[in-house]
Amino acid sequence: MHIIHFESPEQRRLLGCPNEDGTARVLAGDLYAGSLAETGETSPIQRLLAPIEPCNIFCIGLNYRAHAAETGVAIPEYPVVFMKPTTTVVGPGDPIRLPLACEHGPEVDYEAELAVVIGHKARDVSAEQALDYVLGYSCACDVSARRWQKHGGGGQWIRGKSFDSFCPLGPTLVTADEITDPQELALSCRVNGQTLQQGSTADMIFSVAELIAFLSRDTTLLPGTLLLTGTPPGVGFARKPPVFLTDGDRVEVEIGSIGVLSNPVAGVRF
16 A cells, blocks of 8 residues: 655645545545555645654664775674755655755755655564564655765764755655565665765665564664664765765655655755
């Protein structure tokens, strides 16, 4: 099932299954209890929202072999884990805002990522069982302010990843039954129509199942936990010359059957 979270013309916030004509079949029930069902109502889609409101956001760095190679970093022995605040989440079409704190010049970068949504409380699950805890998958962009990431957080990445609007998410949540193997998905990122990132989740160093098993060791992953699983090669800071986002750009993340997440860039003019 493809599930969207949207705003109706009456400004109701609803869950639904999208139709091709710009409407959605309205759903009712609990997203995490498996009780969603069609109500028989159809509503126009006034505005798409992020498909979920996550309770926590775990992120994985350097999880594609080709991305590790382009940055000159050794393959990590364990997953590189950081987090984003939930206030970073924006929906399809919402602007990625360039922070005023980036006063030293362009530094905001794009990172196309497969997003995983946990559907059941998970603690100490094995890699063999891990995918049973997945509600579904979506597209995400791990937007990063590189100077803040490298120099503004005392060696920790989270500050440069935490500005408002730095986690676009959507356009749909595709339930796990429609993606039987998350390690067989093509993903790409376009900026102003130019493809800058292209890869496959088959290149992940740690699979989705391995990441869930690792993160759930002695740690409870609640329903609604969002996991960003790393980015393929082609990020802006590693290109020669570097490519950073600027006011007026448009970023598109596309993943297999999930769809295209499109966001404009707005803010500081350099």
